[in-house]
Amino acid sequence: MxxxxxxxxxxxxxxxxxxxxxxxxxxxxxxxxxxxxxxxxxxxxxxxxxxxxxxxxxxxxxxxxxxxxxxxxxxxxxxxxxxxxxxxxxxxxxxxxxxxxxxxxxxxxxxxxxxxxxxxxxxxxxxxxxxxxxxxxxxxxxxxxxxxxxxxxxxxxxxxxxxxxxxxxSEQYKITLEDARKRIIRETLLQLDQKKDWATENAVRLIDSGSYREIWENDWLKREIANHRKEVEILENVIHKLEEENLELIDQLFNCRLVDLKIPRLSFSYLTKKSLNTNLDGKPRPWNMMELKFKGAFIIWTSGQKQEIIEIVACFGREGNKSHERKVYTCKTGEGVWV
Structure with missing residues (x-):
């Protein structure tokens, strides 16, 4: 076997x-x-x-x-x-x-x-x-x-x-569900708008003349505020452009004055925070746009916001054929402008 x-x-x-x-x-x-x-x-x-x-x-x-x-x-x-x-x-x-x-x-x-x-x-x-x-x-x-x-x-x-x-x-059911959801949302929003309109009409019919006048004045004030904000924005843009033009003109004037200066040696000045940021009565002094004339030189500080100058150091002059030197001011934000 x-x-x-x-x-x-x-x-x-x-x-x-x-x-x-x-x-x-x-x-x-x-x-x-x-x-x-x-x-x-x-x-x-x-x-x-x-x-x-x-x-x-x-x-x-x-x-x-x-x-x-x-x-x-x-x-x-x-x-x-x-x-x-x-x-x-x-x-x-x-x-x-x-x-x-x-x-x-x-x-x-x-x-x-x-x-x-x-x-x-x-x-x-x-x-x-x-x-x-x-x-x-x-x-x-x-x-x-x-x-x-x-x-x-x-x-x-x-x-x-x-x-x-x-x-x-399953794909067909998903499409049908999405269509039904969109239709329900659309109808719900329409009904909400209709109910809001009906509620407004009913409230207007039931309120007295004084309340109606207050509502009308409130709407008028809202429109006026919007117009005022637009005008303020336009004016701010115009002011900003004017400040830029002013800075250019002052820079040109400053350069012309430095060329005309006849200083035999360098001059140094130091302005402290207390002397620049306070008034005579000791209160804080707000700065927005300023022009300082310091020993024949212009020191310019400009900003769109109100800030305080911590210190300004100016160093300028002429010695022989050397050109003048310029220093920068210091403020709280750490920004500066060469002058």
Missing amino acids: ENTAKINKKEILDGLPKDMKLPTNEALLDYHCQIKENTVERYMVQIKSLREKNQKYHERNRRLKDEQIWHIRHLLKELSEEKSEGSNIVTREDVETAMKEKWKFERDQEQNLKDMRLQISNAEKLFLEKLSEKEYWEQYKNVGSEQHAKLITSLQNDINKVKENALKM
């Missing part, structure tokens, strides 16, 4: 071309069949080894029986010789003890033989079961696997169609 299983396996392997790739189901079945074949071969090897052991045990029993017969004859011969010589006499108890030991050994050997036969029969039954299972899987590989593969393919196609339909339906 072992040779038959090996021959069938070789025929199956030889029947398949080398370049043909089996499907997954057939490969799995082939894998199971190979496992079963390996198991069957292993059991066949075990059966063969058990048969060899059984044969050895039979030979050993036959040899032991021959030895037993030889020993009995030898004992009988020795007994007869001892009787004839008048030596030590073997009693019946000694013979019975020796016979019991022999019988016990024979019973053990028979029990071992029974166990070996039982193991062989169990192995044969298991081999037959595995062989029938192998035949079943081979039949499934040849017939049932193709049907199951077709069924799996059709079910997979059905699943893909259901997924596509569900995706399309």
Whole structure:
């Protein structure tokens, strides 16, 4: 049977071309069949080894029986010789003890033989079961696997169609939901506007003349404030442009005066924060646009916001052919203008 299983396996392997790739189901079945074949071969090897052991045990029993017969004859011969010589006499108890030991050994050997036969029969039954299972899987590989593969393919196609339909339906539901949400919001806003208009009309009809005049004046003041803010913004832009033009003109005038100066050495002046940022009465002095005349030089400070000058340092003059030098003032914001 072992040779038959090996021959069938070789025929199956030889029947398949080398370049043909089996499907997954057939490969799995082939894998199971190979496992079963390996198991069957292993059991066949075990059966063969058990048969060899059984044969050895039979030979050993036959040899032991021959030895037993030889020993009995030898004992009988020795007994007869001892009787004839008048030596030590073997009693019946000694013979019975020796016979019991022999019988016990024979019973053990028979029990071992029974166990070996039982193991062989169990192995044969298991081999037959595995062989029938192998035949079943081979039949499934040849017939049932193709049907199951077709069924799996059709079910997979059905699943893909259901997924596509569900995706399309979900997209359609999203579009419908978005349209409904926009429509509800639009209608809600329209209703709110209508209710606001109705509430305003009802309130106007129910209020007295004094309250109506206050509402009208409030609206008029709001419009006037908006117009005033626009005018202020326009005026601020005009003032900013005028300040820039004024700065350019003063810078030109300052340069002209520095050229005309005839000072033999440098003059340094330092104005402290207290002298510049406070009035005569000690109160803080606000600065917006200022022109200081300091020892023949103009120091200009301008800003769109009211700030305080911390210090002004002026250094100017002429010595030989050297040109005049100008320093920068310092304010709280850290900004400065060269003068």
